[in-house]
């Protein structure tokens with residue numbers, strides 16, 4: 001006797017109901033709740049019941065308000081014993097759960113920041129997923145597969161649109177502990193772009209092949225596991241990414257090199273800039289903050305802004321006061337005298353004294369108090385280098401959201417101070433846990 005009792009969610013209440021009757025005076029009805037583990041999960045197993053006076057019996061399993069038949073033993077033959085009769089029912093409870101790094105069940109997952117992932121070089125450590133606090137596992141509990149050693153699930157993701165949907169991938173789970181009917185995957189990591197999704201090393205197989213450990217998603221998406229991997233799905237579970245979604249609004253403006261009326265053209269293409277801000281969104285997925293950018297709108301340089309000699313943002317390389325030209329641009333094309341909104345201006349080239357910068361953010365910590373009304377603006381040059389332009393967008397925004405400069409020389413970090421590198425997974429892409437806390441606490445993040 002074996003019953004595959006489908007259990008949709010591990011969080012439903014569940015119990016076994018036993019009813020028995022025979023001679024009217026011996027009818028019995030009882031309700032019994034299976035034992036639960038420390039995490040509140042029903043512990044599957046074979047349970048033994050004593051039912052008095054059984055002539056006929058029936059048992060049913062009630063899960064979250066739904067009732068399932070439980071096949072009772074058909075061995076109730078032999079002489080009728082009115083004093084007691086025992087039978088046991090095999091409850092096969094199926095569940096699929098997401099587990100966090102400590103192997104506790106969770107209903108939400110985070111995009112990993114690849115914390116602790118890098119050796120000097122930098123290179124990605126072979127065991128980087130094992131070291132990431134945002135890693136996760138999938139657990140299958142199927143007592144009918146006890147002692148089989150292995151089961152497989154199908155893992156896929158679904159985000160708005162299709163760009164971030166990760167194909168269903170077979171993930172094998174090993175029985176842990178041995179012969180327990182409980183199967184736990186190796187640890188895995190949610191990632192936000194193709195560079196991380198396609199990453200391989202001796203411990204990480206090619207994208208979407210069996211037991212792939214990195215899975216792509218966009219913020220607001222869901223991770224789904226289905227069990228079993230082939231045939232009819234009898235159990236599935238979803239996790240939302242991230243645990244607590246926040247957002248930040250950015251207005252994107254591209255200047256023409258001179259007025260349209262005098263033959264001016266945008267310093268950089270709208271499509272290029274749009275792609276850069278999508279890359280910036282991928283970077284901010286690490287901190288659970290959705291960059292909601294609007295634009296890009298294309299504008300003429302306003303009166304007082306002459307891009308033929310670049311945009312002079314600082315008059316000297318050590319100045320902590322914005323130039324008159326930069327203030328004119330912010331006031332005319334952005335919003336004057338408020339730090340409530342964020343603008344980014346694409347110009348042909350940013351002059352700082354007699355040298356140049358790729359980007360510059362008007363972060364309060366750096367600029368003189370007299371410039372406070374101009375904070376929460378940034379300038380980026382017209383380089384079309386990709387993904388540099390996307391990293392630069394996220395980098396300059398982070399000067400604003402952390403109100404800080406360059407805390408590191410580690411080139412794998414987004415906020416290091418030299419030229420941002422774009423070399424694969426070890427490029428200048430990562431935010432840290434402490435930056436996450438600061439960014440999520442910024443007044444512009446809602």
Ligand SMILES: [Zn+2]
Nearest residue numbers: 395399406417
């Ligand atoms: Zn910087």
